[in-house]
Amino acid sequence: MASCDMPMWSVADKAVVTLEGLGTAEQPHPLQRTFITEQAMQCGYCVSGILISAAALLKRNPSPTEAEVRAALDRNLCRCGSHNRMV
Numbered sequence: 502m503a504s505c506d507m508p509m510w511s512v513a514d515k516a517v518v519t520l521e522g523l524g525t526a527e528q529p530h531p532l533q534r535t536f537i538t539e540q541a542m543q544c545g546y547c548v549s550g551i552l553i554s555a556a557a558l559l560k561r562n563p564s565p566t567e568a569e570v571r572a573a574l575d576r577n578l579c580r581c582g583s584h585n586r587m588v
């Protein structure tokens with residue numbers, strides 16, 4: 502869920518994973534490692550939301566099609582136009 506339209510009270514009894522919980526500098530999540538290796542981002546402003554959305558997609562669907570990836574990231578806007586590299 503996008504944190505910008507999610508009231509805190511609605512997740513009071515839920516587990517919440519943020520980017521900080523995805524990986525560490527020493528042990529980045531495979532998505533984080535791949536974004537770095539592939540130089541997928543430009544300014545990085547959008548990356549937190551995109552990584553969390555992508556991780557959520559892969560958790561529920563480990564082998565998504567390109568169309569499913571694009572649909573899952575549809576609400577995450579990248580002003581640098583880096584969507585294609587991220588996909």
Ligand code: FES
Binds near residue numbers: 580
């Ligand atoms: S990399 Fe700059 S907004 Fe996405």
